[in-house]
Amino acid sequence: MNMSLVKKSLVASALVLGICGLTALAGGKGIKVGDDFPDLGTFSLEGKLPDDLKGKVILVDFWASWCGPCKDSFPVMEELQKTYGEKGLVVLAVNLDEEKSAMDDFLKKNKVNFTVVRDASKKLVSAVNISSMPSSFIIGPDGKVAAIHKGFHGKETGKQYAKEIGDLLSKRVASK
Amino acid sequence: MKDRILLAAALGCLILGSGCANVKPWERNTLADYTMRPDRDPLTISLCEHMWFSREAASGGRGVGGGGCGCN
Numbered sequence: 189m190n191m192s193l194v195k196k197s198l199v200a201s202a203l204v205l206g207i208c209g210l211t212a213l214a215g216g217k218g219i220k221v222g223d224d225f226p227d228l229g230t231f232s233l234e235g236k237l238p239d240d241l242k243g244k245v246i247l248v249d250f251w252a253s254w255c256g257p258c259k260d261s262f263p264v265m266e267e268l269q270k271t272y273g274e275k276g277l278v279v280l281a282v283n284l285d286e287e288k289s290a291m292d293d294f295l296k297k298n299k300v301n302f303t304v305v306r307d308a309s310k311k312l313v314s315a316v317n318i319s320s321m322p323s324s325f326i327i328g329p330d331g332k333v334a335a336i337h338k339g340f341h342g343k344e345t346g347k348q349y350a351k352e353i354g355d356l357l358s359k360r361v362a363s364k
Numbered sequence: 365m366k367d368r369i370l371l372a373a374a375l376g377c378l379i380l381g382s383g384c385a386n387v388k389p390w391e392r393n394t395l396a397d398y399t400m401r402p403d404r405d406p407l408t409i410s411l412c413e414h415m416w417f418s419r420e421a422a423s424g425g426r427g428v429g430g431g432g433c434g435c436n
Contacts (some may be wrong), residue, residue: 318389
Protein backbone atom coordinates (compact mmCIF):
# COMPACT_ATOMS: atom_id res chain seq x y z
CA MET A 189 0.00 0.00 0.00
CA ASN A 190 1.17 3.50 -0.79
CA MET A 191 2.54 5.22 2.33
CA SER A 192 1.34 8.63 1.20
CA LEU A 193 -2.25 7.35 1.20
CA VAL A 194 -1.88 6.34 4.86
CA LYS A 195 -0.34 9.70 5.72
CA LYS A 196 -3.12 11.51 3.90
CA SER A 197 -5.72 9.46 5.76
CA LEU A 198 -4.07 10.25 9.09
CA VAL A 199 -3.92 13.96 8.28
CA ALA A 200 -7.58 13.90 7.17
CA SER A 201 -8.60 12.14 10.40
CA ALA A 202 -6.65 14.64 12.49
CA LEU A 203 -8.27 17.53 10.61
CA VAL A 204 -11.80 16.17 11.05
CA LEU A 205 -11.26 15.51 14.76
CA GLY A 206 -9.62 18.93 15.15
CA ILE A 207 -12.57 20.66 13.50
CA CYS A 208 -14.99 18.66 15.69
CA GLY A 209 -13.01 19.73 18.77
CA LEU A 210 -12.93 23.39 17.74
CA THR A 211 -16.67 23.34 17.02
CA ALA A 212 -17.31 21.89 20.47
CA LEU A 213 -15.10 24.56 22.06
CA ALA A 214 -16.79 27.34 20.11
CA GLY A 215 -20.17 25.94 21.18
CA GLY A 216 -19.16 26.27 24.83
CA LYS A 217 -18.79 30.04 24.68
CA GLY A 218 -21.60 31.97 26.34
CA ILE A 219 -22.14 35.41 27.77
CA LYS A 220 -20.60 36.44 31.09
CA VAL A 221 -21.45 38.82 33.90
CA GLY A 222 -20.73 42.35 32.67
CA ASP A 223 -21.47 41.54 29.01
CA ASP A 224 -24.27 43.27 27.12
CA PHE A 225 -27.33 41.00 26.92
CA PRO A 226 -28.45 40.55 23.29
CA ASP A 227 -31.29 42.79 22.08
CA LEU A 228 -34.42 40.70 22.71
CA GLY A 229 -36.31 42.40 19.90
CA THR A 230 -34.07 40.91 17.22
CA PHE A 231 -34.77 37.22 17.83
CA SER A 232 -38.34 36.87 16.50
CA LEU A 233 -39.60 35.51 19.80
CA GLU A 234 -43.18 34.20 19.77
CA GLY A 235 -45.36 36.26 22.07
CA LYS A 236 -45.40 39.92 22.97
CA LEU A 237 -42.44 41.50 24.71
CA PRO A 238 -43.19 44.28 27.22
CA ASP A 239 -43.29 47.66 25.46
CA ASP A 240 -40.58 49.47 27.36
CA LEU A 241 -37.69 47.39 28.64
CA LYS A 242 -35.15 50.22 28.52
CA GLY A 243 -33.85 51.16 31.95
CA LYS A 244 -35.66 48.27 33.64
CA VAL A 245 -34.20 45.43 35.67
CA ILE A 246 -35.00 42.24 33.73
CA LEU A 247 -34.97 38.65 34.92
CA VAL A 248 -34.70 36.49 31.78
CA ASP A 249 -35.40 32.86 32.60
CA PHE A 250 -34.98 30.02 30.09
CA TRP A 251 -37.35 27.14 30.85
CA ALA A 252 -39.16 24.14 29.38
CA SER A 253 -42.28 22.25 30.46
CA TRP A 254 -40.38 18.96 30.90
CA CYS A 255 -37.89 20.49 33.36
CA GLY A 256 -38.82 19.92 37.03
CA PRO A 257 -36.76 22.74 38.60
CA CYS A 258 -38.23 25.15 36.01
CA LYS A 259 -41.67 24.37 37.37
CA ASP A 260 -40.41 24.96 40.93
CA SER A 261 -39.07 28.36 39.90
CA PHE A 262 -42.41 29.66 38.62
CA PRO A 263 -44.00 30.54 42.01
CA VAL A 264 -40.76 32.31 43.02
CA MET A 265 -40.70 34.38 39.83
CA GLU A 266 -44.38 35.16 40.24
CA GLU A 267 -43.68 36.44 43.75
CA LEU A 268 -40.74 38.53 42.49
CA GLN A 269 -42.91 40.10 39.78
CA LYS A 270 -45.57 40.85 42.38
CA THR A 271 -43.11 42.38 44.86
CA TYR A 272 -40.79 44.28 42.53
CA GLY A 273 -42.88 44.76 39.36
CA GLU A 274 -43.98 48.29 40.22
CA LYS A 275 -40.45 49.21 41.26
CA GLY A 276 -39.06 48.43 37.80
CA LEU A 277 -38.57 44.65 37.52
CA VAL A 278 -39.68 42.73 34.45
CA VAL A 279 -39.73 38.93 34.68
CA LEU A 280 -39.44 37.43 31.23
CA ALA A 281 -39.70 33.65 30.90
CA VAL A 282 -38.39 32.28 27.60
CA ASN A 283 -39.84 28.88 26.72
CA LEU A 284 -37.70 26.34 24.89
CA ASP A 285 -40.20 23.52 24.30
CA GLU A 286 -40.08 21.91 20.88
CA GLU A 287 -43.88 21.89 20.71
CA LYS A 288 -45.89 25.01 21.48
CA SER A 289 -48.73 22.82 22.79
CA ALA A 290 -46.45 21.58 25.60
CA MET A 291 -45.91 25.17 26.74
CA ASP A 292 -49.62 25.99 26.46
CA ASP A 293 -50.61 22.92 28.52
CA PHE A 294 -48.05 23.85 31.19
CA LEU A 295 -49.27 27.45 31.38
CA LYS A 296 -52.88 26.32 31.70
CA LYS A 297 -51.93 24.37 34.82
CA ASN A 298 -49.47 26.97 36.14
CA LYS A 299 -51.02 30.37 35.60
CA VAL A 300 -48.62 33.31 35.91
CA ASN A 301 -48.81 37.07 35.51
CA PHE A 302 -45.28 37.65 34.21
CA THR A 303 -44.40 37.72 30.51
CA VAL A 304 -43.83 34.40 28.76
CA VAL A 305 -42.43 34.23 25.23
CA ARG A 306 -41.23 31.28 23.17
CA ASP A 307 -37.87 30.98 21.43
CA ALA A 308 -39.10 28.60 18.71
CA SER A 309 -36.07 29.11 16.47
CA LYS A 310 -33.68 28.68 19.45
CA LYS A 311 -31.71 31.67 18.18
CA LEU A 312 -31.73 33.56 21.48
CA VAL A 313 -30.76 30.55 23.59
CA SER A 314 -28.01 29.69 21.11
CA ALA A 315 -26.72 33.25 21.32
CA VAL A 316 -26.50 33.18 25.12
CA ASN A 317 -25.62 29.45 25.13
CA ILE A 318 -26.90 28.26 28.49
CA SER A 319 -25.29 25.22 30.08
CA SER A 320 -28.17 23.93 32.22
CA MET A 321 -31.96 24.07 32.57
CA PRO A 322 -33.29 26.36 33.86
CA SER A 323 -30.84 29.21 33.44
CA SER A 324 -31.55 32.80 34.23
CA PHE A 325 -29.91 36.15 33.64
CA ILE A 326 -30.48 39.26 35.71
CA ILE A 327 -29.97 42.29 33.52
CA GLY A 328 -29.36 45.71 35.02
CA PRO A 329 -30.89 49.01 33.83
CA ASP A 330 -27.74 49.55 31.72
CA GLY A 331 -28.51 46.40 29.68
CA LYS A 332 -25.53 44.52 31.08
CA VAL A 333 -25.72 41.09 32.69
CA ALA A 334 -25.52 41.57 36.46
CA ALA A 335 -25.89 37.92 37.51
CA ILE A 336 -26.24 34.47 35.98
CA HIS A 337 -27.99 31.55 37.66
CA LYS A 338 -27.50 27.98 36.48
CA GLY A 339 -30.31 25.72 37.62
CA PHE A 340 -32.85 26.51 40.32
CA HIS A 341 -32.13 25.47 43.91
CA GLY A 342 -35.36 26.40 45.68
CA LYS A 343 -35.36 29.00 48.45
CA GLU A 344 -31.61 29.55 48.13
CA THR A 345 -31.91 30.75 44.54
CA GLY A 346 -35.06 32.71 45.46
CA LYS A 347 -33.13 34.61 48.16
CA GLN A 348 -30.28 35.35 45.74
CA TYR A 349 -32.76 36.64 43.14
CA ALA A 350 -34.39 38.93 45.70
CA LYS A 351 -31.06 40.31 46.92
CA GLU A 352 -29.61 40.91 43.45
CA ILE A 353 -32.81 42.42 42.09
CA GLY A 354 -33.28 44.57 45.23
CA ASP A 355 -29.72 45.92 44.91
CA LEU A 356 -30.14 46.76 41.23
CA LEU A 357 -33.48 48.48 41.84
CA SER A 358 -31.98 50.55 44.68
CA LYS A 359 -29.13 51.69 42.41
CA ARG A 360 -31.70 52.48 39.71
CA VAL A 361 -33.65 54.71 42.07
CA ALA A 362 -30.43 56.35 43.36
CA SER A 363 -29.28 57.19 39.82
CA LYS A 364 -32.57 58.92 38.90
CA MET B 365 0.84 -4.63 7.29
CA LYS B 366 1.77 -1.67 9.49
CA ASP B 367 0.24 0.69 6.93
CA ARG B 368 -2.99 -1.26 6.96
CA ILE B 369 -3.16 -1.04 10.76
CA LEU B 370 -2.53 2.72 10.62
CA LEU B 371 -5.19 3.14 7.96
CA ALA B 372 -7.66 1.07 10.01
CA ALA B 373 -6.83 3.19 13.08
CA ALA B 374 -7.39 6.40 11.11
CA LEU B 375 -10.72 5.15 9.79
CA GLY B 376 -11.67 4.03 13.30
CA CYS B 377 -10.90 7.52 14.64
CA LEU B 378 -13.07 9.07 11.94
CA ILE B 379 -15.98 6.73 12.62
CA LEU B 380 -15.77 7.14 16.41
CA GLY B 381 -15.23 10.90 16.13
CA SER B 382 -18.31 11.32 13.99
CA GLY B 383 -20.36 9.51 16.65
CA CYS B 384 -19.82 12.28 19.20
CA ALA B 385 -22.90 14.43 19.65
CA ASN B 386 -23.19 17.54 21.78
CA VAL B 387 -26.74 17.57 23.16
CA LYS B 388 -27.69 21.07 24.27
CA PRO B 389 -29.52 21.47 27.61
CA TRP B 390 -32.69 22.61 25.85
CA GLU B 391 -32.68 19.46 23.67
CA ARG B 392 -32.97 17.05 26.60
CA ASN B 393 -36.72 16.68 26.50
CA THR B 394 -36.65 12.95 25.76
CA LEU B 395 -33.75 12.31 28.13
CA ALA B 396 -35.68 14.04 30.93
CA ASP B 397 -38.70 11.78 30.41
CA TYR B 398 -39.84 9.73 33.41
CA THR B 399 -39.42 6.48 31.45
CA MET B 400 -35.69 7.20 31.15
CA ARG B 401 -35.23 7.03 34.93
CA PRO B 402 -33.54 3.83 36.13
CA ASP B 403 -35.45 4.02 39.45
CA ARG B 404 -38.92 4.56 37.94
CA ASP B 405 -40.23 1.19 39.19
CA PRO B 406 -39.03 0.32 42.74
CA LEU B 407 -40.66 -3.16 42.67
CA THR B 408 -38.89 -4.18 39.47
CA ILE B 409 -35.62 -2.82 40.81
CA SER B 410 -35.93 -4.82 44.05
CA LEU B 411 -36.79 -8.03 42.12
CA CYS B 412 -33.87 -7.50 39.75
CA GLU B 413 -31.57 -6.85 42.72
CA HIS B 414 -32.78 -10.05 44.38
CA MET B 415 -32.19 -12.16 41.26
CA TRP B 416 -28.84 -10.54 40.68
CA PHE B 417 -27.77 -11.22 44.24
CA SER B 418 -28.97 -14.87 44.05
CA ARG B 419 -27.18 -15.47 40.77
CA GLU B 420 -23.99 -13.47 41.23
CA ALA B 421 -23.69 -13.26 45.02
CA ALA B 422 -23.11 -9.59 44.44
CA SER B 423 -25.54 -7.69 46.60
CA GLY B 424 -25.16 -3.93 46.54
CA GLY B 425 -23.30 -3.79 43.29
CA ARG B 426 -25.77 -1.28 41.89
CA GLY B 427 -24.26 1.80 43.46
CA VAL B 428 -25.50 1.23 47.00
CA GLY B 429 -23.70 0.01 50.13
CA GLY B 430 -21.59 -3.11 49.95
CA GLY B 431 -18.65 -4.08 47.84
CA GLY B 432 -20.13 -6.93 45.89
CA CYS B 433 -18.49 -9.54 48.10
CA GLY B 434 -21.79 -11.21 48.90
CA CYS B 435 -21.00 -11.04 52.64
CA ASN B 436 -24.38 -9.60 53.60
